Amino acid sequence: MGFTLLSNQRALFDIPSDIAYFNCAYMSPLLRCAVAAGLRGMQAKSQPWSITPSDFFSDGERIRAAAAAVFQARGDDVALVPSASYGLAIAARNLALTAGQEILVLAEQFPSNIYVWRELAARSGASIHTVPRPTDNNWTDAVLERIGPQTAIAALPHCHWTDGTLVDLEAIGPILRNHGATLVADLTQSLGALPFDCRVIKPDFAVAACYKWLLGPYSTGVLYVAPQHQDGAALEHNWMGRAGAQNFTRLVDYQDKFQHGARRFDVGETANFALLPALASALEQILTWGVVNIQETLRLMTGDIAERARGLGLQVSDPAYRSGHFLGLRFPAGLPDGLATRLAKQHVYVSVRGDSVRVTPHLYNTTDDIDRLFKHLGKEI
Numbered sequence: 001m002g003f004t005l006l007s008n009q010r011a012l013f014d015i016p017s018d019i020a021y022f023n024c025a026y027m028s029p030l031l032r033c034a035v036a037a038g039l040r041g042m043q044a045k046s047q048p049w050s051i052t053p054s055d056f057f058s059d060g061e062r063i064r065a066a067a068a069a070v071f072q073a074r075g076d077d078v079a080l081v082p083s084a085s086y087g088l089a090i091a092a093r094n095l096a097l098t099a100g101q102e103i104l105v106l107a108e109q110f111p112s113n114i115y116v117w118r119e120l121a122a123r124s125g126a127s128i129h130t131v132p133r134p135t136d137n138n139w140t141d142a143v144l145e146r147i148g149p150q151t152a153i154a155a156l157p158h159c160h161w162t163d164g165t166l167v168d169l170e171a172i173g174p175i176l177r178n179h180g181a182t183l184v185a186d187l188t189q190s191l192g193a194l195p196f197d198c199r200v201i202k203p204d205f206a207v208a209a210c211y212k213w214l215l216g217p218y219s220t221g222v223l224y225v226a227p228q229h230q231d232g233a234a235l236e237h238n239w240m241g242r243a244g245a246q247n248f249t250r251l252v253d254y255q256d257k258f259q260h261g262a263r264r265f266d267v268g269e270t271a272n273f274a275l276l277p278a279l280a281s282a283l284e285q286i287l288t289w290g291v292v293n294i295q296e297t298l299r300l301m302t303g304d305i306a307e308r309a310r311g312l313g314l315q316v317s318d319p320a321y322r323s324g325h326f327l328g329l330r331f332p333a334g335l336p337d338g339l340a341t342r343l344a345k346q347h348v349y350v351s352v353r354g355d356s357v358r359v360t361p362h363l364y365n366t367t368d369d370i371d372r373l374f375k376h377l378g379k380e381i
C-alpha cells in the first residue's frame, strides 16, 4: 500500500511546548477544530430556536460517512454508539450461541470486551477460551491454533491494548468463516491509526470508542454492522431509529419499520449537539491525513523510540508483531515503582499497563518530545 509521510501537526492541537504527551492510547487531545465545532454545538443549545429538525440528523450522517471511509464500508453500515461496550452489547445481543460452544478472547484483553461475553456464555451454556500471551508476541498464530469446530465467536482487538502487539484479523477472518464462527472486533486501540478494511476482513461487528485514535470526544463511538446483521435487535427503541422520524409533526404515527441500514442500533438521543460536530471534524481531519499515512508516520516515530529504548537496555517487542502507532517497553529487572508519576512530574506522559510502559505518540509529537522522554526515562535505569 503506498503512503506519504506526514509533517508534524502539533499546530492543530493545543499542546504547550513543554508537554511530551505519549499517551494517545489513554486519551487523545482534541484538535483545535474539534473543540471549536463542539463549542459551536454547545452554544447552539443556548438558543434552541436555532436548532431545526434536520440538525438532529445532519452531523450523525457526516459521522456515518466519515467513519465508513475509515472502516472501508458504507455509511449505512455504521451506527453511532456512546462506547465500545455499547457496541459490543449489540453484537452479543444478536449472536446465537449453544451450550458447548466457545468464545475466543485474548489474555489480558480490555474488560469491556470480556464481561459482555462472560454474561453471554453464562446465559447460553457456552464457555470462554482465553488465548494465553505468546512468548514470541505472535498472537495471530496463537489464535489460529485454537480456532476449531467449537469456536462460535472470536471477540478480538486488532492490536493488544497493553503493548500494541498485532492480531492479524485479515488472516484470522477466513478461518473463522470456514468454521461458521463470527468475528467481533474491538478497534478502540487501532481504528484511525491502523488501516482496517471491512471489505477484506469481513467482521460481523466492529466497534471503536472514538476518544483515542479517532481523536474524538469522550462518550462517542462508531459501530460497523455487517449487512447480514442489520435487521437484528436494537438495545433500545428510540424514536430516531424508526422510519420517518425526520418528520417531527408525525412522530405519533408509530412505525414498525426502522431507519435503513445500521441506524436502528444508534444510541438514544443520537443527536448530541456538542459531541457530534466535534467528532465529525476529527474524523474528517483523519481522512485528510489518511490512515495509512498516519500509521507509517507513527511507525517511523515508534521505530526511533524503540531504537533509543534498546540502547538503554529496555526490551521492545519485535517490529514484525507490533503495530506502528504503539510501543510497549519492558524493564528487564521489572518496572520501577511510581515510574509514570515521576515522568508526569517532568511533563512526560505515558501509561503503565501490566508490566509494560505504553508509549503511544501521534502526529503532534516532536523530536523535542522524544528527547524529553529519554532524558527522564534514562534516570530510571
Ligand SMILES: Cc1ncc(COP(=O)(O)O)c(C=O)c1O
Binding pocket: 025, 082, 083, 084, 085, 086, 110, 112, 113, 157, 161, 186, 188, 189, 209
Ligand atoms: C481495547 C479497548 N477497548 C475499549 C476501551 C474503552 O471501552 P468503553 O468504551 O466501553 O469504555 C478501551 C479503553 O481503554 C480499550 O483500550
